[in-house]
Amino acid sequence: MPSSITGRLLRPAAVLSAAVLAVSVAACGSADDSSGPTATTSPTASASTSAAAGVLGIRDPWVKAADKGMTAAFGTLVNDGDADVTITAATTEVSPMELHEMAMKDGKMVMRAKQGGIVIKAKSSHALEPGGDHLMLMNLTKPVRAGDELTFTLTFGDGRTQVFTAVAKPFTGAQESYAPGHGEPMPGMSASPGMSMSPTS
Structure with a gap:
């Protein structure tokens, strides 16, 4: 042809x-x-969660600035997976750590260890915030100043780990004092809703 x-x-x-x-x-x-999970999330949330490239997405992590004693780390944990995820431990170089929660006891809000770890349900998010679940820094070996960046390692129930960085910010919202002693009332904390729970920028 x-x-x-x-x-x-x-x-x-x-x-x-x-x-x-x-x-x-x-x-x-x-x-x-x-x-995909990002089809129903905002562009901002998608960028924040995918950037973590780990077991969880971690949005807006921050630490309450403190000169000594105790303080805590907060943020929003995002689980885009199909199975629940449990945080069983957290570590950082400046302090031993525990997983804590706030709970009612005798009509007052008290802080105590979170039994069984912090569970983030599949396809959902879980807030770590003042007045709720948080990552507790138990005994600072040096001051945490506003603007400092701290590195944390989370350990999960299946043995996996994930590292994230959080910036320290001043916080005066609930006037809480992370005093020693589990299950003790936190000065300035009350059971009433409506307390400010935001760090100052």
Whole structure:
């Protein structure tokens, strides 16, 4: 067959193959986009959680600045996975740490160790915040000044670990004092809602 005729026959076939391939790729992209966890989250949340590249996404981590004694780390933990995740321990270089919660006792808000660890349900988020669950720094070996960056390591129930960094900020919202003693009332904390729970920038 003359080459000119062969060329005319092959060109439509090539165009048709390219069109079929393009449709197939587009279909795969649509399926992936609609089923992915970021399809229902905001661009900001997506960027924050994916940047962690670990077991959990960690949004807005921060530490209460303190000169000595105790303080705590906070943030929002995001679990985009299909299974619950349990934090069983946390460590940092400037202090031994424990997982803590706030709970009602005799009509007062008290701080105590979080039994069983901190659970982040599948496809959900869990806030670490003043007045709630938090990562407790028990005995600072040096002051934590506003602007300092601390590195933390989380250990999970299945043995995996994850490192994240949090910046120290001044905080006066609830006037809480992380006093020694589990289950003791925290001065300035009350059971009433509406306390300010935000660090000052």
